[in-house]
Amino acid sequence: MQDDDAPYPGFSAKCPKPIGRLENEPPEKRARLDGQFVVSRRESLYEISLGPLEFFTRQRFAIARRSELVKSYPNARVFSQEISEENGGRHYIVTTLERFWYWYTNQAIRNIYEVIELDKPCRLYFDLEYSKEINGNIDHQRLYEYFIETNISLLKELFDVEVQKSDFLALDSSNDAKFSCHLIGHLTKKDYLFANNVAIGSYTKQLKQRLLDNPPQRIFNADGQEIVLFDEGVYTKNRNFRLFLSTKLGKDRFLKHAMYCTFYGSAESKSKQIFFDALCVPANLSSHENILPDLESPLSRVSETASSAAQQLQPLEYVREGNGLSPFIELEEFLLQMFRRWKPDVYMRQWKVTIDKNKKPIITFYPANCRYCFKIGRQHKSNSQFWAVNVSKGDVVQRCFDPDCRSFTSNYFPIPKSIMEATRKRLNADKEAEENEDPLEILLESKSDKQPCLTQWNGIFDE
């Protein structure tokens, strides 16, 4: 195929198309899609000099390749690109930062995210947002300044690090309906890093408390609950964080250098400089020696969130996860059939498999567009929920990301035997090809034991 067919330069023609459901592809194609595909266009000598550029359909393959590549290219990184609005699909790009920037600037459409890998030291970063429509009379400037000032005093207090307002780089993609900003902290000239993004989560718990203490103005979400300026959900393992100059797929609001940002003072800033300064995991990471201590040990994190910590502290044998469509076609479709009765346009955003030492596999599904929560008996307006399938018992419970629902677990709902059998087969077939991941993440999200009663599906839809 000639590369002239490519929708935009630098990208082989087959790449931007949605990869689609692997299970629907013929076996030979599936094998190819399941692994890696390299840009087929002939590369220029200049491009080659910057390092390789490769695409992967799965994040874990991309991360494995990056750990290889980093031996020759210290700035090897993983980025993700949204390719399908319908199923939350992404593919993954492994390349050097230098090559990436060259490729990225040649893209007509950019919907690309930095993958903040587990256990990579990273800068303090925030996703700031609130609805302007809901919070009509907000003095935005005051709220933003209060946020920065609270960080400055808390960083001094907790880490004895003296930070200024101009240490925060702000990228903005606000519109009339919503304030939206990515804030990246270069903590002093030494550019102090957190040990990983989960450690930032520990810091932000204290920050949230401080922000709620005495705010100049209070802000609320669509459910009428008071919120803080930053999104607390962006400090999870292998987080995808949208890049400078990128939009969400199908949207037109891209992240640009904010008018109100004082990071560069009066100096003119070049796009390339902003791109590098806005990375959560900085370039030349190995030269960064200033790592802030983690405020919470892993043990304290677990005992705080798990109700039966002792039982749940057992190590996990096997874990995997993915964005978009899962390998558990029958199970996923069964759940979607149920969810569609609440929201016809529901789809699966993410899925995850965990197995504890007692050989109890749990498959968790994270639906998008469907926020029905049994705790409140209706859809949440902004927070989403998730469903955990106990594979050995053949039932599923709903849990919720809403702060008020954190300890909530719904009743158990049964899953038909034939579907569970198909799921177990897929799980076993899949298991052999997989690798271990971090057990802590799973402990944090594992559910508490309760509610032995089963609720029939019909019961809830008949109401």
Ligand SMILES: [Zn+2]
């Ligand atoms: Zn809820």
